Amino acid sequence: MIEAPAEQTTKPEGFRDLVFIDPTTIKIEESTFAGLEITIEGEKYEGVRASLALPITDPEHYVSLRVGATKGEEIEIGMIRNLSELSEECQKLIRRELKKRYFLHVIHKIIEVKEKFGFIYFDTETNKGMRKFAMRYEYNRVQDYGEFGRVILDTDDNRYIIPDLRLLSPDEYKAFTRYVYW
Secondary structure (H helix, E strand, C coil): CCCCCCCCCCCCCCCCCCCECCCCCEEEEECCCCCEEEEECCEEEEEEEEEECCCCCCCCEEEEEEECCCHHHCEEEEEEEEHHHCCHHHHHHHHHHHHHHCCEEEEEEEEEEEEECCEEEEEEEECCEEEEEEEECCHHHEEEECCCEEEEECCCCCEEEECCHHHCCHHHHHHHHHHCCC
8 A cells, every 4th residue: 555645734934824914903004115005914014015906806815925135035015805805095195006016908999019029019009109119029028808808017027918910900909910910
Protein backbone atom coordinates (compact mmCIF):
# COMPACT_ATOMS: atom_id res chain seq x y z
CA MET A 1 0.00 0.00 0.00
CA ILE A 2 1.32 3.44 -0.97
CA GLU A 3 0.84 6.18 1.58
CA ALA A 4 -0.23 9.61 0.47
CA PRO A 5 2.35 12.28 1.21
CA ALA A 6 1.68 14.33 4.32
CA GLU A 7 0.13 17.72 3.67
CA GLN A 8 2.54 20.62 3.79
CA THR A 9 1.81 22.59 6.95
CA THR A 10 4.46 25.27 6.59
CA LYS A 11 3.86 28.24 4.37
CA PRO A 12 6.48 29.85 2.17
CA GLU A 13 8.28 32.77 3.81
CA GLY A 14 6.32 36.00 3.52
CA PHE A 15 3.02 34.22 2.79
CA ARG A 16 -0.03 35.35 4.75
CA ASP A 17 -3.57 34.04 4.72
CA LEU A 18 -6.18 36.20 3.05
CA VAL A 19 -7.72 38.50 5.64
CA PHE A 20 -11.11 40.08 5.01
CA ILE A 21 -11.59 43.34 6.89
CA ASP A 22 -14.75 43.80 8.92
CA PRO A 23 -16.22 47.10 7.62
CA THR A 24 -17.38 48.00 11.14
CA THR A 25 -13.81 47.94 12.51
CA ILE A 26 -12.04 50.08 9.90
CA LYS A 27 -11.33 53.80 10.05
CA ILE A 28 -10.04 55.49 6.88
CA GLU A 29 -8.60 59.01 6.76
CA GLU A 30 -6.51 61.11 4.42
CA SER A 31 -2.83 60.58 5.03
CA THR A 32 -0.32 63.36 5.53
CA PHE A 33 1.88 61.24 3.25
CA ALA A 34 0.89 59.46 0.03
CA GLY A 35 -2.02 57.04 0.18
CA LEU A 36 -4.38 56.66 3.11
CA GLU A 37 -4.17 56.33 6.87
CA ILE A 38 -6.08 53.26 7.99
CA THR A 39 -6.85 52.02 11.49
CA ILE A 40 -8.18 48.50 11.98
CA GLU A 41 -9.05 47.38 15.51
CA GLY A 42 -6.66 49.96 16.99
CA GLU A 43 -3.71 49.17 14.68
CA LYS A 44 -2.71 52.14 12.50
CA TYR A 45 -1.19 51.93 9.00
CA GLU A 46 0.24 54.94 7.16
CA GLY A 47 0.69 55.31 3.38
CA VAL A 48 -1.84 52.62 2.47
CA ARG A 49 -2.67 52.04 -1.19
CA ALA A 50 -5.78 50.37 -2.55
CA SER A 51 -5.88 47.98 -5.50
CA LEU A 52 -8.59 45.87 -7.08
CA ALA A 53 -8.48 42.11 -7.45
CA LEU A 54 -10.83 42.33 -10.46
CA PRO A 55 -10.37 45.88 -11.80
CA ILE A 56 -12.37 45.51 -14.99
CA THR A 57 -15.01 42.89 -14.30
CA ASP A 58 -15.85 43.73 -10.66
CA PRO A 59 -14.53 47.11 -9.50
CA GLU A 60 -16.93 47.31 -6.53
CA HIS A 61 -15.65 44.22 -4.71
CA TYR A 62 -12.40 42.75 -3.38
CA VAL A 63 -10.34 45.85 -2.68
CA SER A 64 -6.88 45.00 -1.40
CA LEU A 65 -5.32 47.41 1.09
CA ARG A 66 -1.52 47.36 0.93
CA VAL A 67 1.38 49.09 2.58
CA GLY A 68 5.02 49.14 1.49
CA ALA A 69 7.60 51.33 -0.21
CA THR A 70 7.62 49.56 -3.58
CA LYS A 71 5.51 47.02 -5.45
CA GLY A 72 7.88 44.20 -4.47
CA GLU A 73 7.84 45.23 -0.82
CA GLU A 74 4.07 45.64 -0.48
CA ILE A 75 2.32 43.70 2.24
CA GLU A 76 -1.42 43.21 2.16
CA ILE A 77 -3.14 44.43 5.32
CA GLY A 78 -6.43 42.90 4.26
CA MET A 79 -9.22 42.95 1.73
CA ILE A 80 -12.57 44.72 1.66
CA ARG A 81 -15.22 42.41 0.19
CA ASN A 82 -17.69 45.07 -0.87
CA LEU A 83 -17.13 48.83 -1.04
CA SER A 84 -20.82 49.53 -0.36
CA GLU A 85 -20.44 48.08 3.16
CA LEU A 86 -18.21 51.03 4.12
CA SER A 87 -19.44 54.44 5.25
CA GLU A 88 -19.97 57.05 2.53
CA GLU A 89 -16.82 58.94 3.62
CA CYS A 90 -14.68 55.77 3.60
CA GLN A 91 -16.04 54.80 0.16
CA LYS A 92 -15.17 58.27 -1.15
CA LEU A 93 -11.56 58.02 0.09
CA ILE A 94 -11.06 54.48 -1.27
CA ARG A 95 -12.60 55.39 -4.66
CA ARG A 96 -10.35 58.46 -4.89
CA GLU A 97 -7.32 56.26 -4.22
CA LEU A 98 -8.47 53.70 -6.82
CA LYS A 99 -8.95 56.45 -9.44
CA LYS A 100 -5.27 57.30 -9.08
CA ARG A 101 -4.32 53.71 -9.78
CA TYR A 102 -6.81 52.75 -12.49
CA PHE A 103 -7.26 55.00 -15.47
CA LEU A 104 -9.50 53.19 -17.96
CA HIS A 105 -10.14 54.27 -21.54
CA VAL A 106 -12.70 52.72 -23.86
CA ILE A 107 -11.52 52.75 -27.48
CA HIS A 108 -14.24 53.79 -29.93
CA LYS A 109 -12.06 54.12 -33.03
CA ILE A 110 -8.57 53.05 -34.07
CA ILE A 111 -7.01 55.65 -36.33
CA GLU A 112 -3.56 54.10 -36.73
CA VAL A 113 -1.44 51.24 -35.41
CA LYS A 114 2.27 50.88 -36.14
CA GLU A 115 5.26 48.99 -34.77
CA LYS A 116 8.73 50.40 -34.13
CA PHE A 117 11.65 49.17 -32.04
CA GLY A 118 9.66 46.56 -30.11
CA PHE A 119 6.71 48.81 -29.31
CA ILE A 120 3.25 49.09 -30.87
CA TYR A 121 1.99 52.66 -31.18
CA PHE A 122 -1.74 53.36 -31.19
CA ASP A 123 -3.56 56.50 -32.29
CA THR A 124 -7.16 56.18 -31.04
CA GLU A 125 -10.39 57.93 -30.23
CA THR A 126 -11.59 57.01 -26.73
CA ASN A 127 -14.34 57.93 -24.29
CA LYS A 128 -11.84 60.49 -22.92
CA GLY A 129 -10.94 62.02 -26.28
CA MET A 130 -8.11 61.41 -28.73
CA ARG A 131 -5.29 59.32 -27.23
CA LYS A 132 -1.91 58.18 -28.50
CA PHE A 133 -0.17 55.50 -26.50
CA ALA A 134 2.43 52.77 -26.81
CA MET A 135 2.63 49.21 -25.56
CA ARG A 136 5.55 46.81 -25.48
CA TYR A 137 5.21 44.24 -28.27
CA GLU A 138 4.58 41.36 -25.85
CA TYR A 139 1.66 38.93 -25.76
CA ASN A 140 0.91 39.60 -22.06
CA ARG A 141 0.19 43.29 -22.77
CA VAL A 142 -3.15 42.42 -24.40
CA GLN A 143 -5.71 40.41 -22.46
CA ASP A 144 -9.13 39.02 -23.24
CA TYR A 145 -12.13 41.09 -22.21
CA GLY A 146 -15.10 38.82 -22.50
CA GLU A 147 -15.49 36.70 -25.61
CA PHE A 148 -14.70 39.33 -28.25
CA GLY A 149 -13.09 42.23 -26.38
CA ARG A 150 -9.49 43.07 -25.52
CA VAL A 151 -7.73 45.08 -22.83
CA ILE A 152 -4.47 46.74 -23.86
CA LEU A 153 -1.92 47.69 -21.19
CA ASP A 154 0.25 50.60 -22.26
CA THR A 155 3.82 51.27 -21.12
CA ASP A 156 2.50 52.97 -17.96
CA ASP A 157 0.02 50.12 -17.24
CA ASN A 158 -2.99 52.26 -18.18
CA ARG A 159 -5.82 50.12 -19.53
CA TYR A 160 -7.44 50.66 -22.92
CA ILE A 161 -10.54 48.56 -23.54
CA ILE A 162 -11.91 47.46 -26.90
CA PRO A 163 -15.27 46.05 -25.75
CA ASP A 164 -15.95 44.08 -28.94
CA LEU A 165 -13.53 43.62 -31.86
CA ARG A 166 -16.50 42.83 -34.12
CA LEU A 167 -17.65 46.45 -33.83
CA LEU A 168 -14.44 47.80 -35.38
CA SER A 169 -14.55 48.78 -39.04
CA PRO A 170 -12.80 46.31 -41.40
CA ASP A 171 -9.83 48.70 -41.72
CA GLU A 172 -9.57 49.16 -37.94
CA TYR A 173 -9.79 45.41 -37.35
CA LYS A 174 -7.11 44.73 -39.98
CA ALA A 175 -4.77 47.37 -38.47
CA PHE A 176 -5.24 45.93 -34.97
CA THR A 177 -4.85 42.25 -35.87
CA ARG A 178 -1.82 42.96 -38.07
CA TYR A 179 0.17 43.42 -34.85
CA VAL A 180 -2.08 41.92 -32.16
CA TYR A 181 -2.99 38.53 -33.57
CA TRP A 182 -3.21 36.52 -30.37
